[in-house]
Amino acid sequence: MHTLLIITGIVMAASNASALPYDGAQVPDYSLPDPLQIPGGNPVSTLDAWESLVKPAWRSLFEQEMYGIIPAEGVRLTVDLAYENPNAIDGLAHLREVRLRLERNGKVQDVYMLVLTPKQSDRATPAFVGLNFAGNHTVVDDPGIRIPSGWVPNRRDLGIEDNRASSAHRGKMNRRWPVRQILSRGVSLVTAYSGDIDPDFDDGFTNGVHGLFSDRPRDRSSWGTLAAWAWGLSRMMDALEDHSWVDISRVAVIGHSRMGKAALLAGVIDSRFSLVISNQSGCGGAALSRRRFGERLKQINSNFPHWFCEAFHTYNARESELPFDQHIFVSLVAPRPVLIGSAEEDRWADPQGEFLSLYHANPVYRLYGLEGLPHGQFPTANGEVAGHNFYHIREGRHDLTEYDWVQYLSFAGSFWNEAD
Numbered sequence: 466m467h468t469l470l471i472i473t474g475i476v477m478a479a480s481n482a483s484a485l486p487y488d489g490a491q492v493p494d495y496s497l498p499d500p501l502q503i504p505g506g507n508p509v510s511t512l513d514a515w516e517s518l519v520k521p522a523w524r525s526l527f528e529q530e531m532y533g534i535i536p537a538e539g540v541r542l543t544v545d546l547a548y549e550n551p552n553a554i555d556g557l558a559h560l561r562e563v564r565l566r567l568e569r570n571g572k573v574q575d576v577y578m579l580v581l582t583p584k585q586s587d588r589a590t591p592a593f594v595g596l597n598f599a600g601n602h603t604v605v606d607d608p609g610i611r612i613p614s615g616w617v618p619n620r621r622d623l624g625i626e627d628n629r630a631s632s633a634h635r636g637k638m639n640r641r642w643p644v645r646q647i648l649s650r651g652v653s654l655v656t657a658y659s660g661d662i663d664p665d666f667d668d669g670f671t672n673g674v675h676g677l678f679s680d681r682p683r684d685r686s687s688w689g690t691l692a693a694w695a696w697g698l699s700r701m702m703d704a705l706e707d708h709s710w711v712d713i714s715r716v717a718v719i720g721h722s723r724m725g726k727a728a729l730l731a732g733v734i735d736s737r738f739s740l741v742i743s744n745q746s747g748c749g750g751a752a753l754s755r756r757r758f759g760e761r762l763k764q765i766n767s768n769f770p771h772w773f774c775e776a777f778h779t780y781n782a783r784e785s786e787l788p789f790d791q792h793i794f795v796s797l798v799a800p801r802p803v804l805i806g807s808a809e810e811d812r813w814a815d816p817q818g819e820f821l822s823l824y825h826a827n828p829v830y831r832l833y834g835l836e837g838l839p840h841g842q843f844p845t846a847n848g849e850v851a852g853h854n855f856y857h858i859r860e861g862r863h864d865l866t867e868y869d870w871v872q873y874l875s876f877a878g879s880f881w882n883e884a885d
C-alpha cells in the first residue's frame with residue numbers, strides 16, 4: 466500500500482488561511498508522497514527504520530533523478546591566505562580572502578573564499594556561509610578583494626554587460642549582504658563566488674569543478690551545476706574546519722534563489738551545516754513541483770539545462786510522475802532546522818509551495834520528537850510561522866533583503882544560544 470496525501474484545489478493544510486489573491490484555481494489537484502515511505506514500500510513508524518531505510522533511499526532517488534550524483538572523491542584541497550585586512554569595514558571586521566585550490570586528474574580549480582569575522586569577539590563566532598552571484602568584490606567594497614578573472618553573469622543592476630568583472634562593481638551587491646548588521650550580532654560571514662566553483666552557463670560540463678572529472682564518462686545521473694555549487698559549499702566547510710576563524714559547530718548555510726537551491730542541497734548532503742536557510746529558492750529548491758504554480762520543470766530545465774542532471778529533464782510537464790516532491794527533500798535535513806523565506810510578489814517561486822514543503826516535512830521531524838512547523842496556516846505578508854523550523858514571507862519582490870537577514874539572524878541567534 467502506498468499512502469498518498471491528496472490535496473484538492475488550493476491547499477489542504479491552509480484551507481482557512483489567508484490565501485494569496487492570485488492563488489487557488491490555478492493550482493491543480495495533486496497528491497504528495499509520504500516522506501515516511503519509499504515508493505513501493507510500507508510506511509515506517511520508528512526513527513531507526515526511517516534513518517536506516519527510508520532516508521538513504523530518498524536521498525539516492527534525489528541524486529539519481531534530480532540533482533545528479535557527486536563524484537567528488539580524490540580531490541586534493543589546499544588552503545592559502547590570499548589577502549588579509551585586520552581592520553576592514555571601519556574596524557568592525559577582520560577580513561580574510563583565502564584561496565581554496567582543488568586538484569584532481571592533473572587539473573586545478575581555484576575558489577576564493579571571503580571570511581569576515583567580528584572584531585569584538587574574543588572567541589570563535591557562529592557563521593553564515595553562502596555563495597554570491599558575481600564575485601566577492603561585489604559583497605564588500607575593499608580594494609584588496611580579488612576580482613574574478615573568468616566569466617561572470619551579465620547583470621544590469623551591477624553594470625556588468627560583457628561577462629567580465631571589474632573594480633567598478635566593488636560593493637555593488639552589498640544590499641544583499643548587510644555585513645554591518647551581521648557582524649554587529651557577533652556572527653561571521655563567509656562567502657565565495659559561485660562561478661569560481663562552476664560558471665552558471667551550459668558549457669557541456671567541461672569548466673568549473675566538473676572539469677576536474679573529465680576522465681569520468683557522464684550519464685543521465687551525472688551531477689549538474691547545483692550539485693557542484695553544493696559540493697563547493699562543503700569544501701568551504703572543510704577549509705573552515707581546518708582553521709579557527711569561526712565556530713564550526715555553529716554554521717548556517719544560506720542562499721538566495723538559485724543559490725537557495727544549492728544551499729538546501731548542501732544542507733541535505735553535509736550535516737556539518739547546523740542550520741539550513743533557503744531564501745526564495747522556488748522550483749527545484751523549496752517549492753513543491755506538483756503544484757505546478759509559477760516556474761515549472763519544463764521552464765527551468767529549458768532555461769538552465771545545466772542545473773540538474775539529465776534524468777530530471779524527463780519529468781518536464783510530468784511533475785506528478787516524480788517519485789518524490791520537495792517536502793521530502795526538505796525532510797532530509799532533519800533533525801536540523803530548515804528556514805525558508807518567500808516574498809509576496811515572487812509568484813515565480815510559488816510562496817505557498819515553499820511554505821507547504823516545510824509544513825509537509827513535519828512527519829519526519831516528529832519522528833525526532835520535534836515540532837517542525839506548529840501549524841499549516843499560511844501567514845500574511847511580513848508574518849512568520851516558527852517552531853523548530855521557520856518560515857516567513859515579506860512584502861515585495863524576489864530578493865534577499867536586510868529584513869530577511871534579520872529574521873534568519875534572530876532565529877539562528879536563539880537556536881545557537883539554546884544549544885550553548
Ligand code: GTR
Nearest residue numbers: 721722723724747748760765
Ligand atoms: C530565475 C529562475 C529561478 C531562480 C532565479 C534566480 O530565472 O527561473 O529558478 O533561481 O532565476 O536564481 O534568481
